[in-house]
Amino acid sequence: MRRNIHRAPLAVASALLLGVFATSxxxxxxxxxxxxxxxxxxxxxxxxxxxxxxxxxxxxxxxxxxDTQYEQRSATFEGNPEQPWLQYIDGEMTDTSKLASKGAKKACFANASISNPWRQTGWITMNQQLEVLVDEGVISEMETRDAGDDDNTQIADIDYFISEGNCDAFIISPNSTAALTDAVERACDTGKPVVVFDRGVETDCATTFIHPIGxxxxxxxxxxxxxxxxxxxxxxxxxxxxxxxxxxxxxxxxxxxxxxxxxxxxxxxxxxxxxxxxxxxxxxxxxxxxxxxxxxxxxxxxxxxxxxxxxxxxxxxxxxxxxxxxxxxxxxxxxxxxxAPVYSNFQWRTPLLALEKIFAGEEVPKEWVLPQTPITEDERADYLEANEGMPDGHYAKFGGEDLPGYPEVWQERQIP
Structure with a gap:
């Protein structure tokens, strides 16, 4: 997938989930x-x-x-624990008042890939969250370019968005850390909101960097x-x-x-x-x-x-x-x-919800640290029950139960 405008999803064969990675x-x-x-x-x-x-x-x-992450494992998170994708550890905030703007906005997403079950699960959740924000008039569309796990392709994707994408904001999930740094900085130089999530880069220029503890x-x-x-x-x-x-x-x-x-x-x-x-x-x-x-x-x-x-x-x-x-x-x-350690898959919702806050001129965490809590043996049965009927490549803490299409979209792996 090279370019996508949000549209009706298509079912993806379950074979896509076999023999591929289940991590970020x-x-x-x-x-x-x-x-x-x-x-x-x-x-x-x-x-x-x-x-x-x-x-x-x-x-x-x-x-x-x-040492920081050691302590953050027991930190108090701000926000509603029923919405962990919006929780964060108290810290430096970004003033976005100058970025406030009325009307639906176009988001441009440079994604590393959807080549493994962890990323596929998150991508499904992200698009269901997008559906809500489109219906609410917050986002007009999200154009996505998928790099297929290639640094050079993703760099070109970001440069395309900067020059040709007519983007109101950028979302970037980097393929690798060092290689994508310069491209992220070029996006920041446009003065438009830049949301980096999942993996980091070697710059703090983004409006917000979203990730679980780490x-x-x-x-x-x-x-x-x-x-x-x-x-x-x-x-x-x-x-x-x-x-x-x-x-x-x-x-x-x-x-x-x-x-x-x-x-x-x-x-x-x-x-x-x-x-x-x-x-x-x-x-x-x-x-x-x-x-x-x-x-x-x-x-x-x-x-x-x-x-x-x-x-x-x-x-x-x-x-x-x-x-x-x-x-x-x-x-x-x-x-x-x-x-079962967790690298919180629900983080795929957060970049779009961050843009909602940014376009409204609300402050957002400069480094948006999300909860990351392992599943223990005592909790395992509850998560198995809650995710009954989900395919093997699904992630228990995906956090999309309140979104449209649940549970069928995730069960059928409907990927736009």
Missing amino acids: CSTEDPTDDTSASEAPADSAESPEEGSEETESSEEWFDQEVY GFAWGIDTAEYLIDNLEEGDKVIALRILPGVDVLEQRWAAAEKLFEENGIEAVDYFTGADPTKIKTIITDELNKGEVAGVWMDAGDGGVAAIEAFEDFGADYPVMTGEDEMSFLRKWEETGLTGL
């Missing part, structure tokens, strides 16, 4: 990093060689941000859970999607730090969320000895990881996945000791 990352590697831990599981390199420590965890670790919080939650349920010296396999995306790198940087400090042996692999690679990695590690835990930076592939233990005849590991429905269902079926 790209399906393509946004960097040229060729470090050892990227070696595919089916390459000539053994898993042990493929898991040598990379430099990325050190490059992406920031003690100040780590990757360090995810890494802390998941590593602490594994540490609490394992013994010193136990082995953990860390299954990672790809390098170069801030929220993913930060997840691992935080987890690796805590594993090292607590005597947990962790070996990490980039898998591309390929079920075959995941099973090969785990089988090879089980052939070497006991594996007590599995850590993931995204939930897709979680079922494949569990099945590898079943196929081997090994005891289930202590495991962290995500709030993707296939993991929640397999977790319940097996009864393993687990946790």
Whole structure:
């Protein structure tokens, strides 16, 4: 999809959801990093060689941000807890009074992709929120250009919007962090509202940057859970999607730090969320000895990881996945000791609601930090019940229950 004006949705075949990622990352590697831990599981390199420590965890670790996100996990959020997509942590606000304007406005959305179930779920929710705002006369249309997980394509998309899109505001979900920075700054230079969400860039010029607490919080939650349920010296396999995306790198940087400090042996692999690679990695590690835990930076592939233990005849590991429905269902079926961290999918509603506030001249958080709370075993049954009938690629905390089309649009994966 290169260009879309909001129109009636079309059903997307369920096969689109098979074999793709369930996280906020790209399906393509946004960097040229060729470090050892990227070696595919089916390459000539053994898993042990493929898991040598990379430099990325050190490059992406920031003690100040780590400490901030550690504290934000227990922060008080402003706003109605029944509308978590509008909640935020109190902090610096952006005065938008000079951006106030009457009448319906055109939004231009430069999206990294909808190439994985996490992004597809969010994209559906975003378009249902758009339908409400169009009906209310807030937004006239949203023109979308999808970059297909390619930095250069997304840069060109943003430059097109600046020169040809006749945009009243820009929404940008960056494909990768460093590469999109200059293009975001060019959008900011137009003087029009710029909303960045999901992944960050290396500039604070946006009117608001919307995201859940972040990757360090995810890494802390998941590593602490594994540490609490394992013994010193136990082995953990860390299954990672790809390098170069801030929220993913930060997840691992935080987890690796805590594993090292607590005597947990962790070996990490980039898998591309390929079920075959995941099973090969785990089988090879089980052939070497006991594996007590599995850590993931995204939930897709979680079922494949569990099945590898079943196929081997090994005891289930202590495991962290995500709030993707296939993991929640397999977790319940097996009864393993687990946790479902969340990178709040409901954030896809927030950029459009932020524009509503901006066009009304209301202040918005400069950094709009949304709640990010894992699903525990005690809560799992409630989320499974609430999302009964949803496909495996759906995300439990999608936050669209009050929008038009619920639940059929999400059940049928109707993607504009």
